[in-house]
Amino acid sequence: MAALGFVGLGTMGGRMARRLLDAGHAVVGWNRTPAKAKPLVDRGLRLADSPRAVAEAAEVIFSMVTDPAALRGVALGEDGIVAGLRPGAVYVDMSTVSPAATREVGERVRARGAAMLDAPVSGSISTLEQGQLAIMVGGDPAVLERVRPYLLAIGPTITHVGPLGLAVAMKLAINLGLGIQMVAFSEAVLLAEKAGIAREAAVDALLKSVAASPMLKYRGPFVLKMPEAAWASAQLMEKDLRLALDLGREAGVPLPTTALASALYTATRAAGLAAQDMAAVFDVLARLGGLRESPKA
Numbered sequence: 001m002a003a004l005g006f007v008g009l010g011t012m013g014g015r016m017a018r019r020l021l022d023a024g025h026a027v028v029g030w031n032r033t034p035a036k037a038k039p040l041v042d043r044g045l046r047l048a049d050s051p052r053a054v055a056e057a058a059e060v061i062f063s064m065v066t067d068p069a070a071l072r073g074v075a076l077g078e079d080g081i082v083a084g085l086r087p088g089a090v091y092v093d094m095s096t097v098s099p100a101a102t103r104e105v106g107e108r109v110r111a112r113g114a115a116m117l118d119a120p121v122s123g124s125i126s127t128l129e130q131g132q133l134a135i136m137v138g139g140d141p142a143v144l145e146r147v148r149p150y151l152l153a154i155g156p157t158i159t160h161v162g163p164l165g166l167a168v169a170m171k172l173a174i175n176l177g178l179g180i181q182m183v184a185f186s187e188a189v190l191l192a193e194k195a196g197i198a199r200e201a202a203v204d205a206l207l208k209s210v211a212a213s214p215m216l217k218y219r220g221p222f223v224l225k226m227p228e229a230a231w232a233s234a235q236l237m238e239k240d241l242r243l244a245l246d247l248g249r250e251a252g253v254p255l256p257t258t259a260l261a262s263a264l265y266t267a268t269r270a271a272g273l274a275a276q277d278m279a280a281v282f283d284v285l286a287r288l289g290g291l292r293e294s295p296k297a
Contacts, residue, residue: 004150005029005058007051007074007081008095009037011229012121013064015128016094016154021045023153028057030074051075055084055091060147064094067239068101075105087113090147094119094135096175096236098243099165102138106164115143118164120171121155125231126218131156138167172247175240178215179261179278182237185216186282189223190289200224222279226294234281235274238265 006017009031020027021043028046030053031037041047048054051074055061061081065071071093075081081091082105091109093102093116102118109116117139127133133155137144141160144151151158161170185206192202206212207220219231241262248255264281271287273280283293 002059003028003057005054005061007054007061007063008065009040010064011125012128013094014040015125016062016064017045018043019131019154020150025150025153028054030054050079051081052079052084055081055089056086058089059086060090060092060150061085062092062094066095066236068097071095071097071101071105076108082108082112085109085112085114089114090143091116092119092147092151093117094121096120096171096240097168098246099169102165102168115140116164117143117147118167119151120168122171122174123155124218128155133157134159136161136167136170138162139164169247172240172244175237176244176255176258176261179237179241179265180257181213181216182219182278182281183261183264183285185211185220186223186285189282190285190291193291194289219277219279222277223282223294226279226296227277230275230277232278233275234265234268234278237278238262238269241265
């Protein structure tokens with residue numbers, strides 16, 4: 001088996017690395033806060049002191065970070081992943097970032113004689129833990145085949161969408177739909193409640209209706225009781241919608257409902273709810289409607 005590296009061992013990245021370890025792979029990793037990686041170290045992960053050291057020790061390197069600035073931070077520079085890449089290595093970034101940032105890093109990867117794929121995922125913490133993540137991949141199909149066995153350890157559904165950068169473009173298109181769905185669901189619950197229907201009954205009816213997407217089925221109940229830890233934070237959704245709007249401007253695609261949803265997630269951050277799950281946009285709308293917010297776990 002190839003030696004694997006994983007940079008960014010947070011909420012999603014840590015669980016991905018754990019799946020690779022559980023599949024029997026040797027994994028060397030790095031996290032900005034090393035103490036948070038201790039459970040993985042206890043399972044056999046070897047912790048490195050920099051992203052560069054991870055790349056130097058591995059043939060296939062994965063990363064999962066928050067935004068374009070974080071990607072550039074771990075990939076570029078003297079201690080970055082690119083500086084440690086061996087010729088022939090493969091770098092797979094699974095972050096939700098901009099196509100421009102992905103391609104910028106990709107150029108540097110190619111200059112090192114290595115290959116890069118962008119492979120963002122669609123799903124939640126529960127989807128990942130159940131082994132049901134969907135993975136979109138951009139880049140050389142032959143390189144994808146080299147790393148397919150490792151990606152399958154993370155999630156069973158892999159869709160190649162085109163050249164490098166298009167997978168993150170697809171992820172942004174998907175996430176704008178998720179953000180808008182959460183706003184629409186929140187409005188539906190609050191309208192029903194204001195009309196005299198108990199909130200619990202409104203949520204139950206909506207989640208049994210044709211309006212219930214897979215995402216709403218697991219996140220919709222959060223308007224009744226928010227999780228203790230965010231599955232995907234409101235701040236991350238605000239970032240994703242901002243990146244989608246940027247891409248829309250570049251492509252000449254008007255995204256009016258995305259713009260409204262983005263403003264509401266900005267309001268969620270301004271209300272001090274940035275670290276809560278993206279379902280916290282419900283609380284902003286509840287305040288505007290004079291209704292109670294979601295109880296916290």
